[in-house]
Amino acid sequence: MTEFGKIFIVFGIILIIIGIFFVFGPKIPFLGKLPGDIFIKKGNFAFYSPIVTSIIISLILTLIFSFLSKK
DSSP states (O other): HHHHHHHHHHHHHHHHHHHHHHHHHHGGGTTOTTOOOEEEEETTTEEEEOHHHHHHHHHHHHHHHHHHOOO
């Protein structure tokens, strides 16, 4: 039963972090505008693919979760 409680606590912390990211994410100047992110605009069509930003966020989350999962 205590494992279930720990899962809910971790899930809640993750939701809080995601919420903070949505509030303060647009105010971070380099997020989404890194070299390697693809942005194509032609007329009424715009395509945006944040490849490098996604890789960096993935690496940061991998490091955080690997430190949290070690017992």
